[in-house]
Amino acid sequence: MTREPGTPLARPSASLVEAARAEIRNITVEEAVGLLDDPTYQFVDIRDPRELVREGMVPEASKAPRGMLEFWVDPESPYYKASLDDGRTLVLYCGSGWRSALTAKTLQDMGFDTVAHLDGGFTAWKASGQEIAQVER
Template identity: 50%
Template sequence: MRIKTAQTLVEEALKEIKTINTDEAFKIVEDNNCNLIDIRDVRELEKEGRVENSHHVPRGMLEFWLDPNSPYFQQGKLDRNKEMILFCAGGMRSALAAKSLKDMGFEKVSHIDGGFGAIKQSKFKIV
């Protein structure tokens, strides 16, 4: 049995998911056509700040919180009809997370190339 590396998993995910840059993401957010989801760990948010109007869904809870039967999802915190745009610190976890959401059946899913590092250099407001 051959064990895949994390890098291999990311490379495979990138072939199946939509990757957008920060300018594309900013436009979609500005047009109110998405749920901007920060999957970083809570310690990363405390240290680096968070993106204004983003939803925090830790990577370890993503599949559980976005399960249609979960209280989080049923409370309407996320609009299931809008695109789910994910980001992490650098873009690797969000690539895996976006693939996971696609595997769950979400059709409008993307992730931001370069993650929070790229977002800090863009038009997004960090709070």
């Protein structure tokens, strides 16, 4: 049976995010602030580069667009980046926490066990008045 365009999906994106959050480590902004200077954690912004230029990012965070992160952490991928697979816990974040929750779950499913996500994403980070690093084009 083919789904008619515009009709509800069998599993909407919000339910996927909710299911992912139930299985991953969720970090609050308050916890994240305490981890910024911890050398065993690496913050990773998975938003689109245009979002970074427009809004800024968490200071010292790495940039890894969501569409590439799974490949960048996989040692068997031609796109592997050892800097994202050096034993530190990756704290992923996006705009609102939806993309980062799904990505953290995907990395976990791949066997990447040192991953968490910033609950509420960069929106929560900004709303709490935390420092923001500007990103040049």
